[in-house]
Amino acid sequence: MQSAVFRSLLFLFPREFRARFADEISDYIALQYNAAQPAGRWATARVSVPICADLLIAAVKFRVSTLSVSRVALRTATTAAGLGAGIICLAIVLVLFEATVRSPLLAATEYGASELDVVIRLCALGAVLVGLSAWYTSLLPRPQKRR
Amino acid sequence: MIPSPVLYILVSLADEDRHGYAIMQDIRERTNGRVVLGPGGLYTSLQRALRAGYIRELPLRSADQDARGRRAYRLTPEGRKAAQRELARLDNVIRMARRGNLTPATDREW
Numbered sequence: 001m002q003s004a005v006f007r008s009l010l011f012l013f014p015r016e017f018r019a020r021f022a023d024e025i026s027d028y029i030a031l032q033y034n035a036a037q038p039a040g041r042w043a044t045a046r047v048s049v050p051i052c053a054d055l056l057i058a059a060v061k062f063r064v065s066t067l068s069v070s071r072v073a074l075r076t077a078t079t080a081a082g083l084g085a086g087i088i089c090l091a092i093v094l095v096l097f098e099a100t101v102r103s104p105l106l107a108a109t110e111y112g113a114s115e116l117d118v119v120i121r122l123c124a125l126g127a128v129l130v131g132l133s134a135w136y137t138s139l140l141p142r143p144q145k146r147r
Numbered sequence: 148m149i150p151s152p153v154l155y156i157l158v159s160l161a162d163e164d165r166h167g168y169a170i171m172q173d174i175r176e177r178t179n180g181r182v183v184l185g186p187g188g189l190y191t192s193l194q195r196a197l198r199a200g201y202i203r204e205l206p207l208r209s210a211d212q213d214a215r216g217r218r219a220y221r222l223t224p225e226g227r228k229a230a231q232r233e234l235a236r237l238d239n240v241i242r243m244a245r246r247g248n249l250t251p252a253t254d255r256e257w
Contacts, residue, residue: 021167021190024217028168028186051185058187062194 003030009052012059014066025055084133091129095122149201149233152184152192157201157222157230164205166217167193193220201226 006029010022029051036047149157159165159173170193171184184192196202197220205219222230244250 017191017194021194024167025186025190027217028171028189031168054185055187058185058191062187062191 003033005048005052006055009055009059012056013062017062083136087133087136088130091126091133094129095126148236149229150192150195152188153196153199153201154230154233155182155184156189156192156196156220157226160202160220160222161227161230164219164221166219168217170220196220196226199226199229201229 003026006026010018010025013021032047032051033044036043155174155178156170159170159177165173167186167189171189175183193202197204200223202220203223205221241250
């Protein structure tokens with residue numbers, strides 16, 4: 001009965017934690033419980049109740065700490081991805097705008113520049129913008145990896 | 148700052164490799180029963196210490212099989228440094244407390 005209660009309390013912990021420590025925790029509880037059992041029910045209860053409370057409190061604390069870490073990681077990752085994607089989109093828009101609507105570079109052909117030269121300049125502009133966005137994204141803090 | 152249960156674990160592992168239950172017993176003995184880590188607190192703290200790289204798990208050997216598959220843990224050099232830093236910080240706090248006449252009575256010192 002008690003072992004079923006302890007086992008069910010272990011399910012409050014994350015799966016990864018259970019996979020790693022459930023056997024050891026069960027072993028720990030069994031040692032405590034078996035040591036108290038010969039002294040009677042009262043002694044057993046004096047061991048069981050603190051263990052249950054400890055498991056419950058530890059599980060809640062652990063869940064909360066894990067939750068806050070993953071939230072920070074998620075927020076950082078989303079911010080980095082959003083800003084990086086935004087800068088890349090801006091770069092693409094600028095390049096397209098340059099190539100189609102305003103086209104001062106294309107207008108250069110009127111002043112004697114070859115079309116190949118214009119294409120090379122556009123590619124260089126695009127590369128600079130993509131490089132800048134990649135550099136900016138690399139400056140952002142990375143989400144912490146869970147070991 | 149290192150949480151107290153993690154610091155107790157690091158201190159317990161300073162002189163010898165121990166498995167979870169032995170760490171709990173050692174801490175209880177060293178503190179004369181004043182600090183008792185329950186299974187939840189002990190293993191979540193072990194997990195924290197493992198993640199922080201303060202301790203590492205020793206591979207199971209055949210000699211350990213009689214220990215019911217329990218894993219032993221060893222203090223890493225990083226863990227030793229972190230514990231020393233934290234203890235130095237606590238030592239400074241104690242010195243400040245002494246200057247302010249806040250030192251605990253000798254029989255209650257752990």
